[in-house]
Amino acid sequence: MEHTGITIIGAGIVGLAIASELSKKREIVVIEKHERAGKEISSRNSEIIHSGLYYKKDSLKAKLCVEGKNLLYELCERFNIPHRRTGKLIVAANIAEIPCLERLLAQGQENGVLDLELLTRTQAGRLEPNVNTCGALFSKSTGIVDIHKLMDLFQFQATSNESIIAYNSEVTGIEKSPSGYVLQIKSGTETCHLASQVVINSAGLHADKLAELAGIDIKASRYKIHFCKGEYFIVRNAKDRIRHLIYPLPEENLRGLGIHATLDLDGELRLGPNAFYVDVIDYDVNPDHRKKFFEFGKLYFPFLKEDDLQPGFSGIRPKLQGQGEGYRDFVIANENEKGLPGFINLVGIESPGLTCSPAIARYVKNIIDAVI
Numbered sequence: 001m002e003h004t005g006i007t008i009i010g011a012g013i014v015g016l017a018i019a020s021e022l023s024k025k026r027e028i029v030v031i032e033k034h035e036r037a038g039k040e041i042s043s044r045n046s047e048i049i050h051s052g053l054y055y056k057k058d059s060l061k062a063k064l065c066v067e068g069k070n071l072l073y074e075l076c077e078r079f080n081i082p083h084r085r086t087g088k089l090i091v092a093a094n095i096a097e098i099p100c101l102e103r104l105l106a107q108g109q110e111n112g113v114l115d116l117e118l119l120t121r122t123q124a125g126r127l128e129p130n131v132n133t134c135g136a137l138f139s140k141s142t143g144i145v146d147i148h149k150l151m152d153l154f155q156f157q158a159t160s161n162e163s164i165i166a167y168n169s170e171v172t173g174i175e176k177s178p179s180g181y182v183l184q185i186k187s188g189t190e191t192c193h194l195a196s197q198v199v200i201n202s203a204g205l206h207a208d209k210l211a212e213l214a215g216i217d218i219k220a221s222r223y224k225i226h227f228c229k230g231e232y233f234i235v236r237n238a239k240d241r242i243r244h245l246i247y248p249l250p251e252e253n254l255r256g257l258g259i260h261a262t263l264d265l266d267g268e269l270r271l272g273p274n275a276f277y278v279d280v281i282d283y284d285v286n287p288d289h290r291k292k293f294f295e296f297g298k299l300y301f302p303f304l305k306e307d308d309l310q311p312g313f314s315g316i317r318p319k320l321q322g323q324g325e326g327y328r329d330f331v332i333a334n335e336n337e338k339g340l341p342g343f344i345n346l347v348g349i350e351s352p353g354l355t356c357s358p359a360i361a362r363y364v365k366n367i368i369d370a371v372i
Helices: 013-022 060-079 095-110 121-127 147-160 204-213 287-300 353-371
Strands: 002-009 028-031 088-091 116-120 135-139 143-145 164-166 170-177 180-187 190-201 226-235 245-247 260-263 269-272 276-278 309-319 331-334 343-347
Touching: 002 013, 002 180, 013 028, 013 147, 013 353, 028 190, 060 143, 060 147, 060 353, 088 121, 095 116, 095 135, 116 121, 121 135, 143 147, 147 164, 170 190, 170 204, 190 204, 190 353, 204 309, 204 343, 226 287, 269 287, 269 309, 287 309, 331 353, 343 353
Parallel strands: 002 028, 002 190, 028 164, 088 245, 190 343
Antiparallel strands: 088 135, 116 135, 170 180, 180 190, 226 269, 226 276, 226 309, 245 260, 260 269, 331 343
């Protein structure tokens, strides 16, 4: 049986960021069941660097988003990761929504987002003449990033520090041992065991199942993950029609941020994601949803035609809040109180997980430093 100091389960953007951070001083093994990094959540999102304005004051989402945003821009500039500070307009469809923008402004300022600006209809029109709005909240520090290049960077940093990343390997058992944990790992037709002093569960969509393997009652702990699907539609013939990201007001309890208009690094426009709960993971895009996307888009984009919309891609969010339930924060916890010291759970790491990733890595490092 092989031995290691720290094992990270999951090689998405967060798991790789943690591996990069911890590998500077410690021995790391990363276990990933797919054949490459970030195949699920990390490769199926808007690639947005969020500012941190939406989330409750002093929540992990708020604190780690604001910190992570600054760290991400530093990383991108230092290592030439493709990115752009596009800025974002959260737009009011009518006068009645202006007070909601004012509340978002106050929320963002409480969280330390100090570059927000409330714009009149005229001011918003100067920034985006092709967008209908009665006013907007301008978030200057919102941007976009090439998440695949960012994952490549974290993976390179980790492996350069002699970390091991084992792909096509699935953790199928977790047992507590006197010196930590023993992981049962299936790779193809073979099964092996790995002894690890610390285990970090960064398994994304399956983090609750990994917690359950370790002996945690996920129902009692409120760790059950609910799959919330989001689809995107590509807008043809719309390159360079807008210069900023365009968002409506967020949905109730932050189930989602509403169907919004985002840009990729080539300037192509897409609408999405929507948000609806599903029981199983699949990445099909329902073409029948095009009409709803068009109805949203037409509120803000007078140039939009329904035939311009074509199905794009979809992703699944690992939400801790079930349908109709209230807002839930990230879970990032050393499970000492559950009798599992050195088993660190990251559960419900959805948006703004990409933005938070380098800050989450530092947060986990501080937990590790107190453990070993």
